[in-house]
Amino acid sequence: MAYSVPDLPYPFDALEPHIDAPTMKVHHDKHHATYVANINKATEGKDEKPILDLMESAIEAGPAIRNNGGGHYNHAFFWEEMAAPGDAAKTKPSAQLEELINKSFGSMDEMKAQFEARAAPGALFGSGWVWVTVNKAGDKLLLVGTPNQDNPLMKGAADEISFPILGLDVWEHAYYLRYQNRRPEYVSNWWNVVNWDKVSENCAYVIKNHAGVPVQG
Ligand code: MN3
Numbered sequence: 740m741a742y743s744v745p746d747l748p749y750p751f752d753a754l755e756p757h758i759d760a761p762t763m764k765v766h767h768d769k770h771h772a773t774y775v776a777n778i779n780k781a782t783e784g785k786d787e788k789p790i791l792d793l794m795e796s797a798i799e800a801g802p803a804i805r806n807n808g809g810g811h812y813n814h815a816f817f818w819e820e821m822a823a824p825g826d827a828a829k830t831k832p833s834a835q836l837e838e839l840i841n842k843s844f845g846s847m848d849e850m851k852a853q854f855e856a857r858a859a860p861g862a863l864f865g866s867g868w869v870w871v872t873v874n875k876a877g878d879k880l881l882l883v884g885t886p887n888q889d890n891p892l893m894k895g896a897a898d899e900i901s902f903p904i905l906g907l908d909v910w911e912h913a914y915y916l917r918y919q920n921r922r923p924e925y926v927s928n929w930w931n932v933v934n935w936d937k938v939s940e941n942c943a944y945v946i947k948n949h950a951g952v953p954v955q956g
Contacts, residue, residue, distance in 0.1 A: 740787055741779045744772050745815055745955035753823040757928040759917045767818070770912055774810030774888070775956070781807055790815070791953050794892035795900065809888035813868060815954035817908055820941070822934035833939035835946070836904075839873070843880035850880070851930060857882050858909050858926045866910040871938075872901035877946045880904075892951045902945035903952070905938045 747753075747767055752760035778790070781803035790812045797805045822830065832840060832847070844850035850871070856862060858869040867886040874881055881891075881901050889896040891903055907929060914925035941952045 742775050742782075742787060742790060742811055743956045744768075744775050745818065747818050749821075749823055754821060754932045757824060757931050758821075758914075758925075762912075762914065762916045765916075766908075766912060767814075771811070771814040774807045774814065777803065777807035778811050789953060790956070791892075791951050794890065794951060795894050797893045798889070798895045805893070806888050809890055809893065811956065812892075812954060813888055813890055813906065813908065815956050816903065816952065817906055819954065820905055820934055820937050821932045822937075824931045827932050827934050830933075830935040830937075831939075832935050833943065836935075836939045836942045839878075839880050839942065850882075853882055854907075855923065855926050857884050858907060858922070860922055863909060869907050869909060870903045871905040872903045873942060873945045874901050875899065875949070877949060902950065904941035904945060905933065 744767065747763070751763045751767070754763060790808060793800070793804060793808045794812055797808050800808075821827070837847075840847055840850050844853060854869060854871065863869060863884040863886075865886065867884060868890060870883045870885065870891050872881045872883050872891045873879070883891045883897045883901060885891060885896050890906070891897050891901045894900055907926065909922060909926070914922065918925040944952050
Protein backbone atom coordinates (compact mmCIF):
# COMPACT_ATOMS: atom_id res chain seq x y z
CA MET A 740 0.00 0.00 0.00
CA ALA A 741 1.58 3.24 -1.16
CA TYR A 742 1.07 6.48 0.72
CA SER A 743 -1.51 8.83 -0.77
CA VAL A 744 -2.59 12.46 -0.53
CA PRO A 745 -5.77 12.57 1.53
CA ASP A 746 -8.64 14.68 0.18
CA LEU A 747 -9.19 17.99 1.91
CA PRO A 748 -12.12 17.81 4.35
CA TYR A 749 -13.51 21.02 2.71
CA PRO A 750 -13.38 22.72 -0.73
CA PHE A 751 -10.23 24.60 -1.82
CA ASP A 752 -11.95 27.97 -1.29
CA ALA A 753 -13.42 27.09 2.13
CA LEU A 754 -10.77 28.93 4.13
CA GLU A 755 -11.16 32.24 2.24
CA PRO A 756 -10.35 35.00 2.87
CA HIS A 757 -7.76 33.87 5.43
CA ILE A 758 -6.15 31.26 3.21
CA ASP A 759 -6.89 31.71 -0.49
CA ALA A 760 -8.07 28.99 -2.86
CA PRO A 761 -5.07 29.18 -5.26
CA THR A 762 -2.71 28.68 -2.30
CA MET A 763 -4.72 25.73 -1.01
CA LYS A 764 -4.80 24.13 -4.45
CA VAL A 765 -1.07 24.34 -5.15
CA HIS A 766 -0.22 23.50 -1.54
CA HIS A 767 -2.35 20.36 -1.48
CA ASP A 768 -2.14 19.18 -5.11
CA LYS A 769 1.52 20.04 -5.76
CA HIS A 770 3.53 20.49 -2.56
CA HIS A 771 1.88 17.77 -0.50
CA ALA A 772 1.65 15.47 -3.54
CA THR A 773 5.40 15.83 -4.12
CA TYR A 774 6.20 14.75 -0.55
CA VAL A 775 3.93 11.74 -1.01
CA ALA A 776 5.51 10.79 -4.36
CA ASN A 777 8.97 11.05 -2.80
CA ILE A 778 8.19 9.11 0.36
CA ASN A 779 6.73 6.39 -1.86
CA LYS A 780 9.99 6.33 -3.83
CA ALA A 781 12.04 6.22 -0.62
CA THR A 782 10.03 3.31 0.80
CA GLU A 783 9.49 1.39 -2.44
CA GLY A 784 9.70 -2.35 -1.96
CA LYS A 785 9.59 -2.00 1.82
CA ASP A 786 6.69 -2.55 4.16
CA GLU A 787 4.87 0.81 4.19
CA LYS A 788 3.86 1.34 7.79
CA PRO A 789 1.44 4.12 8.76
CA ILE A 790 3.31 7.39 8.22
CA LEU A 791 3.01 8.18 11.93
CA ASP A 792 5.17 5.11 12.69
CA LEU A 793 8.08 6.56 10.67
CA MET A 794 8.26 9.79 12.62
CA GLU A 795 10.18 8.90 15.80
CA SER A 796 13.25 7.61 13.95
CA ALA A 797 12.89 9.82 10.84
CA ILE A 798 15.98 11.91 11.50
CA GLU A 799 18.29 8.93 11.93
CA ALA A 800 16.64 7.31 8.88
CA GLY A 801 18.13 10.05 6.71
CA PRO A 802 16.94 13.00 4.62
CA ALA A 803 14.59 11.09 2.26
CA ILE A 804 12.47 9.80 5.14
CA ARG A 805 12.93 12.88 7.32
CA ASN A 806 11.96 15.46 4.67
CA ASN A 807 9.34 13.57 2.68
CA GLY A 808 7.89 11.49 5.51
CA GLY A 809 7.74 14.60 7.67
CA GLY A 810 6.25 16.58 4.78
CA HIS A 811 3.51 13.99 4.31
CA TYR A 812 2.65 13.70 8.01
CA ASN A 813 2.72 17.44 8.66
CA HIS A 814 0.45 18.37 5.75
CA ALA A 815 -2.03 15.54 6.37
CA PHE A 816 -2.22 16.73 9.99
CA PHE A 817 -2.54 20.41 8.99
CA TRP A 818 -5.54 20.01 6.62
CA GLU A 819 -7.54 18.21 9.27
CA GLU A 820 -7.20 20.85 11.98
CA MET A 821 -8.83 23.62 9.91
CA ALA A 822 -12.40 24.45 8.91
CA ALA A 823 -14.27 27.19 7.04
CA PRO A 824 -14.33 30.37 9.17
CA GLY A 825 -18.07 30.08 9.91
CA ASP A 826 -17.66 26.45 10.96
CA ALA A 827 -14.44 27.09 12.88
CA ALA A 828 -16.15 29.85 14.87
CA LYS A 829 -18.67 27.30 16.17
CA THR A 830 -15.89 25.15 17.62
CA LYS A 831 -14.23 25.56 20.98
CA PRO A 832 -11.61 23.91 23.15
CA SER A 833 -12.89 21.03 25.27
CA ALA A 834 -12.82 21.39 29.06
CA GLN A 835 -9.70 19.20 29.07
CA LEU A 836 -7.90 21.36 26.51
CA GLU A 837 -9.01 24.61 28.09
CA GLU A 838 -7.66 23.48 31.44
CA LEU A 839 -4.30 22.58 29.87
CA ILE A 840 -4.12 25.91 28.02
CA ASN A 841 -4.79 27.84 31.22
CA LYS A 842 -2.34 25.74 33.22
CA SER A 843 0.43 25.99 30.61
CA PHE A 844 0.03 29.55 29.31
CA GLY A 845 -2.38 31.35 31.64
CA SER A 846 -5.03 31.92 28.99
CA MET A 847 -5.95 31.30 25.35
CA ASP A 848 -4.96 34.87 24.46
CA GLU A 849 -1.56 34.38 26.04
CA MET A 850 -1.06 31.08 24.20
CA LYS A 851 -1.93 32.77 20.90
CA ALA A 852 0.46 35.65 21.63
CA GLN A 853 3.33 33.28 22.44
CA PHE A 854 2.52 31.16 19.36
CA GLU A 855 2.59 34.23 17.11
CA ALA A 856 5.90 35.32 18.59
CA ARG A 857 7.31 31.82 18.00
CA ALA A 858 6.11 31.91 14.37
CA ALA A 859 7.61 35.32 13.62
CA PRO A 860 10.45 35.31 11.06
CA GLY A 861 12.94 36.40 13.74
CA ALA A 862 12.12 33.41 15.97
CA LEU A 863 11.66 30.78 13.26
CA PHE A 864 14.01 31.82 10.48
CA GLY A 865 13.29 30.44 7.03
CA SER A 866 10.95 27.49 6.47
CA GLY A 867 9.35 25.42 9.17
CA TRP A 868 6.41 24.78 11.45
CA VAL A 869 5.17 25.96 14.82
CA TRP A 870 3.34 23.49 17.02
CA VAL A 871 1.30 23.24 20.18
CA THR A 872 2.15 19.86 21.65
CA VAL A 873 1.37 17.80 24.74
CA ASN A 874 4.46 16.77 26.70
CA LYS A 875 5.30 13.12 27.28
CA ALA A 876 3.83 13.13 30.79
CA GLY A 877 0.55 14.36 29.31
CA ASP A 878 0.12 17.18 31.80
CA LYS A 879 1.39 20.26 29.97
CA LEU A 880 1.26 22.01 26.61
CA LEU A 881 4.46 23.13 24.91
CA LEU A 882 5.20 25.50 22.04
CA VAL A 883 7.72 24.03 19.65
CA GLY A 884 9.24 25.41 16.45
CA THR A 885 10.80 22.98 13.97
CA PRO A 886 12.77 23.72 10.79
CA ASN A 887 11.89 22.42 7.33
CA GLN A 888 9.55 19.38 7.57
CA ASP A 889 10.69 18.22 11.00
CA ASN A 890 8.08 17.83 13.72
CA PRO A 891 8.13 17.25 17.49
CA LEU A 892 7.45 13.51 17.08
CA MET A 893 10.95 13.11 15.64
CA LYS A 894 13.68 12.17 18.07
CA GLY A 895 16.26 14.98 17.93
CA ALA A 896 14.00 17.65 16.38
CA ALA A 897 13.47 19.42 19.71
CA ASP A 898 14.72 19.14 23.29
CA GLU A 899 12.23 16.35 23.92
CA ILE A 900 9.71 14.34 21.95
CA SER A 901 6.18 15.69 22.37
CA PHE A 902 2.85 15.12 20.64
CA PRO A 903 1.40 17.79 18.30
CA ILE A 904 -2.25 18.77 18.67
CA LEU A 905 -2.04 21.91 16.47
CA GLY A 906 0.55 22.96 13.91
CA LEU A 907 1.09 25.81 11.48
CA ASP A 908 2.99 25.67 8.22
CA VAL A 909 5.08 28.84 7.95
CA TRP A 910 6.86 27.94 4.70
CA GLU A 911 6.42 30.78 2.20
CA HIS A 912 4.42 28.47 -0.09
CA ALA A 913 1.72 28.40 2.64
CA TYR A 914 1.00 32.13 2.46
CA TYR A 915 3.03 34.01 -0.16
CA LEU A 916 0.35 34.37 -2.86
CA ARG A 917 -1.95 36.28 -0.53
CA TYR A 918 0.37 37.73 2.09
CA GLN A 919 3.73 38.07 0.29
CA ASN A 920 6.27 38.81 3.02
CA ARG A 921 3.64 39.50 5.70
CA ARG A 922 3.99 36.25 7.65
CA PRO A 923 2.68 37.73 10.96
CA GLU A 924 -0.60 38.72 9.24
CA TYR A 925 -1.01 35.17 7.88
CA VAL A 926 -0.40 33.74 11.35
CA SER A 927 -2.87 36.03 13.12
CA ASN A 928 -5.58 35.48 10.45
CA TRP A 929 -5.11 31.71 10.59
CA TRP A 930 -6.74 31.52 14.03
CA ASN A 931 -10.05 32.21 12.23
CA VAL A 932 -9.89 28.81 10.54
CA VAL A 933 -8.66 26.66 13.44
CA ASN A 934 -11.12 23.87 14.20
CA TRP A 935 -10.95 23.69 18.00
CA ASP A 936 -13.16 20.60 18.07
CA LYS A 937 -10.49 18.75 16.10
CA VAL A 938 -7.66 20.18 18.22
CA SER A 939 -9.55 19.03 21.34
CA GLU A 940 -9.96 15.58 19.80
CA ASN A 941 -6.20 15.50 19.10
CA CYS A 942 -5.53 16.50 22.69
CA ALA A 943 -7.75 13.75 24.09
CA TYR A 944 -6.13 11.20 21.77
CA VAL A 945 -2.53 11.93 22.71
CA ILE A 946 -3.27 12.05 26.43
CA LYS A 947 -5.12 8.73 26.29
CA ASN A 948 -2.60 6.97 24.03
CA HIS A 949 0.72 8.70 24.81
CA ALA A 950 1.30 8.75 21.04
CA GLY A 951 1.01 11.04 18.06
CA VAL A 952 -2.28 11.50 16.22
CA PRO A 953 -2.66 9.13 13.24
CA VAL A 954 -3.37 10.82 9.89
CA GLN A 955 -5.12 9.81 6.65
CA GLY A 956 -3.08 8.71 3.63
MN1 MN3 B 1 3.52 23.26 3.21
